[in-house]
Amino acid sequence: MKTLLLHPDTDGAIAQAGELLAAGQVVGIPTETVYGLGANALDGAAVRQIFAAKGRPSDNPLIVHIADFEQIYDLTAQVSDAAVRLAQAYWPGPMTIILPKASCIPDDVSAGLDTVGIRLPSHPIARAVIRAAGVPIAAPSANLSGRPSTTTAAHVMEDMDGKIAAVVDGGACAVGVESTVVSLAGNVPRLLRPGGISLEQLEAVLGTVEVDRAIRQQIGDDVQVSAPGMKYRHYAPHAPVTAVCGDPVRGADYISDHLTKTSGVICFDEFATRFETQIVHTIGRADDSAAQARAIFDALRAFDHTDVTEIWAQCPDDSGIGLAVANRLKKAAGFHVIEV
Ligand code: AMP
Ligand code: MG
Numbered sequence: 001m002k003t004l005l006l007h008p009d010t011d012g013a014i015a016q017a018g019e020l021l022a023a024g025q026v027v028g029i030p031t032e033t034v035y036g037l038g039a040n041a042l043d044g045a046a047v048r049q050i051f052a053a054k055g056r057p058s059d060n061p062l063i064v065h066i067a068d069f070e071q072i073y074d075l076t077a078q079v080s081d082a083a084v085r086l087a088q089a090y091w092p093g094p095m096t097i098i099l100p101k102a103s104c105i106p107d108d109v110s111a112g113l114d115t116v117g118i119r120l121p122s123h124p125i126a127r128a129v130i131r132a133a134g135v136p137i138a139a140p141s142a143n144l145s146g147r148p149s150t151t152t153a154a155h156v157m158e159d160m161d162g163k164i165a166a167v168v169d170g171g172a173c174a175v176g177v178e179s180t181v182v183s184l185a186g187n188v189p190r191l192l193r194p195g196g197i198s199l200e201q202l203e204a205v206l207g208t209v210e211v212d213r214a215i216r217q218q219i220g221d222d223v224q225v226s227a228p229g230m231k232y233r234h235y236a237p238h239a240p241v242t243a244v245c246g247d248p249v250r251g252a253d254y255i256s257d258h259l260t261k262t263s264g265v266i267c268f269d270e271f272a273t274r275f276e277t278q279i280v281h282t283i284g285r286a287d288d289s290a291a292q293a294r295a296i297f298d299a300l301r302a303f304d305h306t307d308v309t310e311i312w313a314q315c316p317d318d319s320g321i322g323l324a325v326a327n328r329l330k331k332a333a334g335f336h337v338i339e340v
Pocket of ligand 2: 140141
């Protein structure tokens with residue numbers, strides 16, 4: 001299959017992406033979080049092509065993307081007051097709400113669960129493409145399963161060229177990590193995946209929010225997890241990663257002491273000069289977790305074009321969007337984490 005690279009400022013590109021989606025094809029779409037691999041969420045056969053293109057395990061459900069809030073009523077069985085308040089606060093934006101699903105959601109989307117994740121993205125191109133398709137769009141991150149997520153059209157082409165109908169090039173993603181996934185399907189709101197909306201922001205609207213323990217630590221294969229995606233190895237470059245958490249100065253010292261000739265380093269900007277002999281990717285200053293979120297997947301992917309045999313990564317603390325950056329790094333490291 002020839003994968004078209006569509007430029008949204010070209011006449012007809014958005015309409016063409018919409019037509020491909022309406023016809024059951026898979027299209028890479030820019031969003032404010034990461035690029036998504038979209039298909040018609042109401043068409044099980046279209047959705048199965050997403051799983052095939054990614055090599056995604058079929059028990060890992062997809063998030064359904066909408067362009068207008070009202071669509072949530074067709075896709076879910078019940079919209080609680082809490083869901084409306086959350087949506088008013090943070091939609092359009094980088095947050096997915098899990099609710100009991102409506103019967104129109106194919107089992108392929110929900111991976112057989114009785115719930116569905118819904119997101120209203122803020123990216124104007126994402127919403128224009130969803131509107132042009134005329135259907136809600138199921139979309140996981142547009143990477144091969146297990147690899148770091150994609151934050152540019154070039155990343156998507158790296159993983160998906162020849163496997164999907166088209167990619168819409170919307171430039172680099174503004175948030176850079178995936179959406180926050182919060183479940184309102186149980187008695188107490190539960191954070192299943194940290195992302196662009198922080199835990200503190202959720203708590204400001206919902207009060208108490210439980211934090212799933214798979215966010216900070218490894219979960220065994222035999223354990224039932226609330227978000228099936230959390231049990232899989234994720235975000236991993238080819239070389240093994242070690243995440244170094246705690247005080248950044250002590251972390252830089254620890255990394256310096258353990259480098260070999262072929263170690264790569266992911267570090268905060270102010271520490272780059274410490275690692276001049278290595279291949280280094282900086283991800284923003286230690287106190288700027290929003291910049292780190294934008295840079296982290298590009299940094300992880302970049303090492304796959306080099307000969308590094310191991311990667312040392314400075315890891316931010318858990319405040320704000322730092323919780324999401326730290327979660328992605330720890331998962332990329334298979335939870336091989338050093339606390340300094
Ligand atoms: P991705 O879009 O590839 O980043 O993956 C979507 C994430 O949302 C995965 O971790 C899924 O397990 C999670 N997710 C999607 N739908 C549900 C659902 N109904 N219940 C719990 N988690 C979900
Ligand atoms: Mg993903």
